[in-house]
Amino acid sequence: MPGKVVYKKTPKPRFLDAITGNLGAILIGLKYFANPNRLTMKYPYEYPQLRSNYRGFIVLDMKKCIGCMSCARICPAAAMKMVKVEVEKAGKKKQMPFPVINYNRCIFCGFCVDVCPTEALYHIPVHDVVYTNMEDMVLDLEKFQEKVESPSVKEGVPVRYLFDPDKGLVKVPIKEGGGEE
Amino acid sequence: MLVDIITWPPLFQLVIAPGLVAALVIVIFILWFERKTAARVQMRIGPYHVSPRIGGGLQLIADLVRYSFQEIIIPKAADKPIFIGAPLAALVISLLPVVAMPFTTVPKYYPIPMDYSLLIAVALSTLSPIFIIAAGWASNNKFSIIGGLREAFVITAYELLIVITALAGGVAVLSYNLTDIVVAQKPFYKWILFTNPIAALTMFAAILMATSGFPFEIPEAENEIVAGAYTEYSGLMYGINMGAAYIKRFAYSLLFTLIFLGGWLPYEPSSGLIHGYLIPLVIVLVKSTIVMAIMSFLRAVYGRFRIDQALDGAWRIFIPLALIGFGIALIEAYLGVYA
Numbered sequence: 001m002p003g004k005v006v007y008k009k010t011p012k013p014r015f016l017d018a019i020t021g022n023l024g025a026i027l028i029g030l031k032y033f034a035n036p037n038r039l040t041m042k043y044p045y046e047y048p049q050l051r052s053n054y055r056g057f058i059v060l061d062m063k064k065c066i067g068c069m070s071c072a073r074i075c076p077a078a079a080m081k082m083v084k085v086e087v088e089k090a091g092k093k094k095q096m097p098f099p100v101i102n103y104n105r106c107i108f109c110g111f112c113v114d115v116c117p118t119e120a121l122y123h124i125p126v127h128d129v130v131y132t133n134m135e136d137m138v139l140d141l142e143k144f145q146e147k148v149e150s151p152s153v154k155e156g157v158p159v160r161y162l163f164d165p166d167k168g169l170v171k172v173p174i175k176e177g178g179g180e181e
Numbered sequence: 182m183l184v185d186i187i188t189w190p191p192l193f194q195l196v197i198a199p200g201l202v203a204a205l206v207i208v209i210f211i212l213w214f215e216r217k218t219a220a221r222v223q224m225r226i227g228p229y230h231v232s233p234r235i236g237g238g239l240q241l242i243a244d245l246v247r248y249s250f251q252e253i254i255i256p257k258a259a260d261k262p263i264f265i266g267a268p269l270a271a272l273v274i275s276l277l278p279v280v281a282m283p284f285t286t287v288p289k290y291y292p293i294p295m296d297y298s299l300l301i302a303v304a305l306s307t308l309s310p311i312f313i314i315a316a317g318w319a320s321n322n323k324f325s326i327i328g329g330l331r332e333a334f335v336i337t338a339y340e341l342l343i344v345i346t347a348l349a350g351g352v353a354v355l356s357y358n359l360t361d362i363v364v365a366q367k368p369f370y371k372w373i374l375f376t377n378p379i380a381a382l383t384m385f386a387a388i389l390m391a392t393s394g395f396p397f398e399i400p401e402a403e404n405e406i407v408a409g410a411y412t413e414y415s416g417l418m419y420g421i422n423m424g425a426a427y428i429k430r431f432a433y434s435l436l437f438t439l440i441f442l443g444g445w446l447p448y449e450p451s452s453g454l455i456h457g458y459l460i461p462l463v464i465v466l467v468k469s470t471i472v473m474a475i476m477s478f479l480r481a482v483y484g485r486f487r488i489d490q491a492l493d494g495a496w497r498i499f500i501p502l503a504l505i506g507f508g509i510a511l512i513e514a515y516l517g518v519y520a
Contacts, residue, residue, distance in 0.1 A: 018498075029482035032222040040226045 037167050041159060047152040049160045049174050050125035055110045057126050058101060060144045064120035067097040071112035071121060079105035080112055083141060100144055103137040126150040188454060190292035191280055199435055199466055200279050207470055208427040209241045215477035216240075222481035244420075251416035256321065259413060263319035268414065268422045271312035275429035278306040282435055283360045284465055285450045287457040291360075299357040302436055303347050309429055310336045310391075313400070316422070317410030328409025331488055332400040335390055338495030342387035343433070345503040349380040349510040350440035354519045363444035365519040374441040376513060380506025381441045383499050388437065388476070390495065392430035395480035399488045430476065434469040442468050 041048065050056065072080045082097035089096070099112070099121070113121045129148050131137045157173050164170045187193060194200055213228065217236060220227030228237030255264060280292050281302040293301070310332055317329025350373050351357045354365045366372050374381045390397040401409030408414075411422040438444060445461030486494070513519065 025482050026479075029222050029478065032224075033218060033478070033481070036221040037224055038221075038226055039224045042226075042229075 037170060039161070039169060039171055041171070043156075044152050045156050046159045046173070047128070047150070047156045049158040050127070052125060054123065054125035054127070055108055056123050057103075057129065057148045058106075058110075058113060058121055059124055059147055060099060060141075061120045061122070062098060062141070062145055064118045065098055066118055066120075068117060069097060069099075070115045070117065071099050074111045074115045076109060076111065077105045077107045079103070079107070085141060098141055100141055101139050103131070103139065104134055124148070126153075128152055184454070188290075188458065190290050190458075194282070194284075194292050195276065195280050198462060199282075199284075199431070199469075200276055203466060204276065204279075204428050204431050205424075207431060207466070207473070208424055209245075211427060211431075211470070211473050211477055212241050213238060214474055215480055218474075218478050219481040248420035249417050253416040253418055254413075256413050258321040260319040260321065263315055264413075265418070267312040267316035267319060268411075268418055268425060271309045271316070272421055272425040272428065274305070274312065275309040275425055275432055277308070278302040278432045279435065281305060281359075282439060283363075284445060284462040285458050286360055286364060287450055287452065290458040295358050295360055297357045298359045299347065299351045299362065299440070302359070303344055306343070306429075306432060306436065307340055309425070310340075313410050316414075320410070320413040322413050324406045324408070324412040325410050327406050328400050328412065331402075331406075332393075332410060334488060334492060335393075335397070335399055335495075338492050338499075339387045339390040342383060342495065342499055342503050343391060345500075345507055346380045346384035346387065347436065347440060349377060349503075349507045352507065353377060353510040353513040355514050359439050359444075363439055363446065366443040366446060369443075369447065371519070372441065372443045372446075374443075376518060377441075377506055377509050379502055379509060381437075383503045383506055384437060384441070385472075385476075386499060387503075388430060388433040389479070390491065391433065392426045394430065394476050396483035396486055397491050398485050399491055402485060430473060431469065434472040434476070435465065437472055438465055438469040442472070444468075 067082070069082055072082050079102045080099050081102070083100055084095045084097050086093055087096050110123065113123055124147050126148055128150050130151065159171050159173050161169055162172050187197070197203065217227045219225075228240035231237050231243050232239040255261060278301075281298050283291050283295055283298060285291075288295075313332050314329040317325040317332070320326075348357075350362055353373060353376070354362045356362060356365075362373075386397075389395070393400050401411060406412070408419075411419060414422055445464045448461055448464055450457045450461045
């Protein structure tokens, strides 16, 4: 059975609606003009406080890695590759594969982190790193183990958007101890 | 002697104040104010990084410098003389009504003989739209032609409104002399804004329409027809086009101030250059800047009307309102309110 068709009538505008509507709009405008609630993030001076599980840059913990190659296989953008490195394990020298990443290709899907059986790969809450050329974006094994630093974190103030029952969305700066002002 | 030459009213009013120089300063301030107000109401910050200490106050000057160093591109298909000439003519002619306005009661500082100055100011103010249409036509571009045609449509609606409402001020006082109109409003409560608010409101809306101010920004609707009649202009020519609309609005708000807001009142000009000419001039400038600021504030509140809505509003609502305002002025003249 198709649904019953109901025609909805828009109410006819009354005589005073034009005046009250215009006045109401202007009053709301004046309210915001007198007491503005600015949401703009002044980006390099303020930066968003990201949660710890943010899917940002990826770091390798070489001690945990067992060289299973799952990450390189699952990578949909073929950003991750394995390199063979000579390591000592149990007193024996042997060649073992380790992942390296190419951020030219990486789409930050996080599959490699999900699939890693020993949690050797993990995300850090950093997303705004600038490289000056494309070669720098191909990380080797040593660089892949370092935590990348965000340039805005060095000089900026962390902020967070919260819901305020009176004003709606508001921008709140976060103090260093972790509390909110 | 030199001061006499500089302050010779016809020259002084066209070139220095309230003409070209003062108009440019006020227009730059108003553009900045408009952007900042819209940003404030819409939860943004607006221009900021050019000069953070004064809230991006130099942004418009930076824009001006950028415009003046950009290349002026003239399309091959354009009609060159009209393409270049029309915006310049629009700019100059939109300043012309300023010459017909008195800013003092001292006859020595009248720019022209004053007996029919209101009629002359209104007549001169109706000249400039034809150049916008010409610019749109000369650009030879579909968006420009649509923009020019929209301007023509809007002209037919608003020009009558401005003439009727402006003359309502003159009819109430039974004089087309702007000085008489201002002097007649002497006590505060006798401003024509208070005795005839309908005419004032109608003229306010008509000025917004005439200068494509925000609820009626139809001829240059950005998301429909690029930039209307100004689509093909680049560099300084574009800046001139954008400034011309604001300078026209400035001239209209000077007229509005003189007719409805009591001009230089409550100050009374006495003899001498400063007390007789400059102080009343500054008072009128401040009042008309406030009028322009209110118009800019509306940008933050309203969305743009469609052209059919604006024309419908003009012919069905505002023209009857203007006629009611004119009728009120006639009744005032009959009762001798301003006698």
